[in-house]
Amino acid sequence: xxxxxxxxxxxxxxxxxxxxxxxxxxQDKPISSSELASxxxxxxxxxxxxxxxxxxxxxxTHRPYGAIRLTPGGLTxxxxxxxxxxxxxxxxxxxxxxxxxxxxxxxxxxEHAVSDTFIERMSAKLGHPTRDPHGDPIPGADGAVLVPTAxxxxxxDAGHAGRLVxxxxxxxxxxxxxxxxxxxxxxxxxxxxxRPFGGALVVRIGQAExxxxxxxxxxxxxxxxxxxxxxxxxxxxSE
Numbered sequence: 001x002x003x004x005x006x007x008x009x010x011x012x013x014x015x016x017x018x019x020x021x022x023x024x025x026x027q028d029k030p031i032s033s034s035e036l037a038s039x040x041x042x043x044x045x046x047x048x049x050x051x052x053x054x055x056x057x058x059x060x061t062h063r064p065y066g067a068i069r070l071t072p073g074g075l076t077x078x079x080x081x082x083x084x085x086x087x088x089x090x091x092x093x094x095x096x097x098x099x100x101x102x103x104x105x106x107x108x109x110x111e112h113a114v115s116d117t118f119i120e121r122m123s124a125k126l127g128h129p130t131r132d133p134h135g136d137p138i139p140g141a142d143g144a145v146l147v148p149t150a151x152x153x154x155x156x157d158a159g160h161a162g163r164l165v166x167x168x169x170x171x172x173x174x175x176x177x178x179x180x181x182x183x184x185x186x187x188x189x190x191x192x193x194x195r196p197f198g199g200a201l202v203v204r205i206g207q208a209e210x211x212x213x214x215x216x217x218x219x220x221x222x223x224x225x226x227x228x229x230x231x232x233x234x235x236x237x238s239e
Contacts, residue, residue: 011112014081015040016050017059020070021078025136025147026166026225030067079139084111084119086132086139091122093133100133101175134175135166135185135225151228153189154201154221161190161207166225174223181205181214189226 019039023031031039037047051068054060059074070078088107092098098106120141123129130146131137139145150165164187169175178184183205190204192213200215 009077012050013054013057013059014077014112015108016054017070017074017078018081018085020060020068021075021082022136025145026150030069032067036068076143079143079145081111083139083141084114086136087119087123087126087129088114089132089134090126090129090138094126099179100169101172101179103133104169104172131185133185134169135164136169148227150225152222153191153203153216153224153226154218156191156226156228158191158193160226160228161188162226162228163187164189164224165227168223170223174220177220183224189224 016036019036020031023035023039033047033051034044036051037044040047051060051062054074055062058071059077060068060070062068085107088110089103092103092106093100123141128140129138137145137147148165151160164183164185167175167178167185183189187205188207190207192202192204194201195215200217201221202213203216203221204213205211
């Protein structure tokens, strides 16, 4: 896939296909109109109108009250925009000193303005990275995407352990919280158990016996993806 950004494509269309793609990147469930409206922060009626436009342009398939899916052409455009966004986020962090909770909105603005040449030179400058600051895979210029095998932390039972490979960037405050707690990409986490009566998930940070445990709310654990590497024999819920 070449980094295609058709001249006639509006920034709104680019945003739509990017969100549709991102919704299904880490899970198989397709996006609905109401979910798309929620993620874009706009009214359902506005989404319905734009989805009709996307369908007319051959970028999505959709039937009334059904799921929205990208066509091959829509996927090509989406991957191009995802590549732009994630390379820009990476550049802002690595070269300009932004923190990982600051880059999303900046990248949203820049991704529609820069040229394909700029994007490819930026990729070369960064050494052609394969993931952004939050662990999301950066599509290659040919459209290839390598999504690591990982599970949401809130779906894992006690004893599972592994490296943190993806952190949702939907909530900047959550990213700031994780930074304060010393949790980032490639952190080793072990699931120790859950507090009684549906309480917080207890997670051990690090692999040493004396590494600390932390209680994480469901909102946090649903935003973390772990590449599991077996079970941790010392991972038991502390009294």
